[in-house]
Amino acid sequence: MNSIMQQLVNQKVNSLTAGELMQLSSQYQIPLTKEQAEGVINVLREEQIDVGNADQVNKIIQKLQTEVDPHVSSIVTQLLQQFGHFL
Numbered sequence: 001m002n003s004i005m006q007q008l009v010n011q012k013v014n015s016l017t018a019g020e021l022m023q024l025s026s027q028y029q030i031p032l033t034k035e036q037a038e039g040v041i042n043v044l045r046e047e048q049i050d051v052g053n054a055d056q057v058n059k060i061i062q063k064l065q066t067e068v069d070p071h072v073s074s075i076v077t078q079l080l081q082q083f084g085h086f087l
Contacts (some may be wrong), residue, residue, distance in 0.1 A: 006050075006051065006052050009051050010048075010049060010050055010051055010052075013044065013049045013051060014044070014048060014049050016041065016044065017041065018034065018037040018038045018040075018041045019037075021037045021040060021041065022034065022037045024079055025037070025075060025079065028078070028079060030075050030078050030079060031075070032072070032075055036068065036069060036071075036072045036075070039064075039067070039068035039069070039072060040064060040068060040072060040076060043060060043063050043064055043067060043068060044060070046063075057080070061073050061076065061077060064076055
């Protein structure tokens with residue numbers, strides 16, 4: 001990934017709000033409740049995210065499965081796949 005693009009994506013992921021996450025899920029027709037979105041944001045806020053670090057992204061996906069909901073983990077994975085060409 002282009003380092004500038006990666007910095008922009010990292011900045012967006014690290015500043016994402018639950019409302020923005022819900023808008024993204026709606027835009028891509030992926031169902032997500034407010035509570036689920038807030039759970040995802042709580043997990044994301046636990047550490048600075050580097051989308052170029054596959055191990056970290058996988059760890060976050062696993063954490064979402066156990067701390068939020070396995071369904072939510074698959075939703076986040078689907079959203080990440082929408083932006084896979086940037087990663």
